[in-house]
Amino acid sequence: MRLALAQINARLGDIPFIFSRIQQQVEIALRKGVKALAIPTPLMTGLAPGGLIQSPNYMHDLLTALTVLAEDLEETELACFIPAIIPVSGNALLEIFLVRDGHVVPLRLLVLMGHRGPGLPQLTPPVVDIDGVRVALTLDPHQDLASLPSGTDLALYFDTTPFTVAESKARGIAGIKESGLATLAQDQGLWLACMMGVGGFDEHIFCGGSFVLDDGGKVIAASPCFEEDLLICDISRDATIPALSSDLIPVYDRHEWIWNALRLQMQDALNAEGMSRVALHITGDLPSALLAVLATDAFGPRGVIGVLIESDDTLTPWERAREDARVAQVRSIASMLHITLVERSISGPGSADSDEVRPPTALRRLKSGIEGLCLMDVACSYRALPLSSLTKTDYALASGPMVTAEVAPLAPFGDVFLTELEFLARMRNRASAVLPSELVSLEEVRRVMKRMLARSIEGTYEDEENRDRINRLLMPLEPSQIDGIIREHVEHNCTLEDITYAEYGAIAMLLVLVRYGEGPRRQLPMVPVVSARSFAERAWPVQLGWSDLGRMGAELMKIDEVANREAARVGEIFEGRAEEMRREVFSLIGGFLGLRPDQIAELESDMAQELMKHDLEGLENHLKNLGNIGGQIRPDVPGGSSEIMGGSAFFSLN
Numbered sequence: 001m002r003l004a005l006a007q008i009n010a011r012l013g014d015i016p017f018i019f020s021r022i023q024q025q026v027e028i029a030l031r032k033g034v035k036a037l038a039i040p041t042p043l044m045t046g047l048a049p050g051g052l053i054q055s056p057n058y059m060h061d062l063l064t065a066l067t068v069l070a071e072d073l074e075e076t077e078l079a080c081f082i083p084a085i086i087p088v089s090g091n092a093l094l095e096i097f098l099v100r101d102g103h104v105v106p107l108r109l110l111v112l113m114g115h116r117g118p119g120l121p122q123l124t125p126p127v128v129d130i131d132g133v134r135v136a137l138t139l140d141p142h143q144d145l146a147s148l149p150s151g152t153d154l155a156l157y158f159d160t161t162p163f164t165v166a167e168s169k170a171r172g173i174a175g176i177k178e179s180g181l182a183t184l185a186q187d188q189g190l191w192l193a194c195m196m197g198v199g200g201f202d203e204h205i206f207c208g209g210s211f212v213l214d215d216g217g218k219v220i221a222a223s224p225c226f227e228e229d230l231l232i233c234d235i236s237r238d239a240t241i242p243a244l245s246s247d248l249i250p251v252y253d254r255h256e257w258i259w260n261a262l263r264l265q266m267q268d269a270l271n272a273e274g275m276s277r278v279a280l281h282i283t284g285d286l287p288s289a290l291l292a293v294l295a296t297d298a299f300g301p302r303g304v305i306g307v308l309i310e311s312d313d314t315l316t317p318w319e320r321a322r323e324d325a326r327v328a329q330v331r332s333i334a335s336m337l338h339i340t341l342v343e344r345s346i347s348g349p350g351s352a353d354s355d356e357v358r359p360p361t362a363l364r365r366l367k368s369g370i371e372g373l374c375l376m377d378v379a380c381s382y383r384a385l386p387l388s389s390l391t392k393t394d395y396a397l398a399s400g401p402m403v404t405a406e407v408a409p410l411a412p413f414g415d416v417f418l419t420e421l422e423f424l425a426r427m428r429n430r431a432s433a434v435l436p437s438e439l440v441s442l443e444e445v446r447r448v449m450k451r452m453l454a455r456s457i458e459g460t461y462e463d464e465e466n467r468d469r470i471n472r473l474l475m476p477l478e479p480s481q482i483d484g485i486i487r488e489h490v491e492h493n494c495t496l497e498d499i500t501y502a503e504y505g506a507i508a509m510l511l512v513l514v515r516y517g518e519g520p521r522r523q524l525p526m527v528p529v530v531s532a533r534s535f536a537e538r539a540w541p542v543q544l545g546w547s548d549l550g551r552m553g554a555e556l557m558k559i560d561e562v563a564n565r566e567a568a569r570v571g572e573i574f575e576g577r578a579e580e581m582r583r584e585v586f587s588l589i590g591g592f593l594g595l596r597p598d599q600i601a602e603l604e605s606d607m608a609q610e611l612m613k614h615d616l617e618g619l620e621n622h623l624k625n626l627g628n629i630g631g632q633i634r635p636d637v638p639g640g641s642s643e644i645m646g647g648s649a650f651f652s653l654n
């Protein structure tokens with residue numbers, strides 16, 4: 001059988017366009033003699049469709065398109081496997097539709113219909129016959145392959161894991177060693193084909209890299225990562241097919257993959273908006289300059305509009321010189337990237353305010369708002385999508401006045417820490433030195449981090465004395481310490497005692513700032529997820545009044561320990577009540593028999609209980625002997641009846 005894996009990218013849920021792309025793949029597959037064609041998982045509904053699948057008309061349009069495709073395939077021998085999430089009894093089920101011979105078959109739903117009982121069970125993989133090859137459809141090969149019926153030839157695996165740096169199985173062919181799938185295919189003696197998605201779907205990114213393994217665990221064919229591809233491979237259990245050369249298997253590099261994943265997500269986000277350009281505010285620091293490079297890689301120089309906002313509210317020669325140097329830096333970056341640079345000037349935030357004297361915090365907030373409006377104005381003029389250069393560190397310290405003034409709908413670096421931007425910049429500069437060396441340095445990271453901390457502290461505490469005290473705690477920390485603390489707290493859910501990047505008080509204060517940023521974070525741009533845990537996944541209540549200040553040396557209390565302790569206490573209570581009831585029964589018996597209190601106490605003792613038990617056993621045996629006068633009952637006769645040996649049957653049975 002000839003199998004094709006269509007690693008295609010399209011806008012999420014754009015049913016007419018998606019099925020036009022499927023039709024194109026079908027035409028190619030028919031010319032190549034393909035018998036089975038697989039489509040990636042996230043195209044139809046994504047991984048988190050929410051209320052979309054509850055829309056009857058959306059499901060109607062999807063089923064209509066599937067029916068039209070089935071009619072087109074009626075006169076062919078091609079079978080299409082198309083996954084989509086569907087509603088089932090108030091739950092969401094990831095279905096795999098089999099489209100062939102003019103029919104649309106919901107395979108997993110048919111398996112579910114044979115289930116009796118509440119909820120969705122653990123479904124067994126459907127198995128279908130395609131051109132003499134038995135194909136099992138799985139969403140979890142590690143769980144399903146061992147239970148497949150005998151005679152299964154191929155396991156077709158539809159991957160549903162979006163890319164993050166923590167998920168090796170989301171890397172497709174580049175993560176084949178870490179995934180254990182090669183060993184699994186070899187142990188089970190099955191061919192294994194993995195259908196990977198490619199593209200950005202809201203905050204989720206799929207990196208492609210579909211592949212086929214033979215029953216010996218060798219890589220027979222593979223698609224490239226971060227690209228569309230139609231992978232065609234012959235599945236034959238009798239033939240020996242040479243393995244793919246190791247030189248053709250991509251190698252995972254953390255920073256290169258983060259860069260390519262963000263580039264891919266930006267491209268799809270722009271296509272979803274129907275635009276061809278992006279606009280971004282270049283301030284001359286590392287985050288904004290690196291974002292300009294990323295945007296240029298994604299859209300080319302003509303697709304990027306840089307915005308330089310010059311301020312003339314400087315008061316001292318030193319401030320004027322610093323501003324001139326910043327402006328020259330921005331112009332140099334734009335020239336190096338060959339992008340359009342639009343320059344705007346603001347004469348000071350006070351010009352847009354009343355005559356009332358405003359504190360510095362309010363003026364900076366007003367200035368940030370004016371800069372945001374300038375960016376939006378340029379974006380509207382060029383019909384471009386605004387981008388924000390906020391990092392994950394900005395999101396962690398989001399209580400500052402400048403952060404909440406962001407107006408862009410997308411922050412590509414919003415799930416990447418500031419300290420990691422330095423390594424991304426070094427990686428990108430190795431390809432071509434597009435960033436000035438002074439920006440790709442630890443000193444630049446320190447400067448940007450101090451600005452972030454000052455902004456967050458200023459936006460959280462109005463009291464000058466408190467701000468000074470917190471500055472003395474946090475400002476001496478290195479950027480790696482600050483990002484390390486936030487990473488452990490957010491991505492690994494570590495408590496204050498588990499974090500060892502700095503002294504106790506500094507860690508506690510930083511966690512307080514992160515908690516204060518919970519509300520402002522909800523107003524910030526959407527973030528493509530690339531880390532082990534994003535702030536969206538880690539969200540806490542906005543009105544929360546608790547911060548992690550540590551246990552002050554107390555032993556950590558756990559809910560299972562409390563439950564076990566209470567279970568033991570309740571057991572002791574019942575045991576005590578049973579003992580009380582036993583004493584009452586003995587007192588009642590003693591009253592009937594006329595026993596004295598000391599005799600009743602003796603009767604209740606453990607020794608007396610053992611003696612009574614022994615006497616009762618002896619009495620029971622004695623009564624059995626009395627019932628067998630002149631004979632013997634043998635209860636071990638086959639058939640379960642008793643055999644009477646001599647004597648009267650009446651007396652021996654009664």
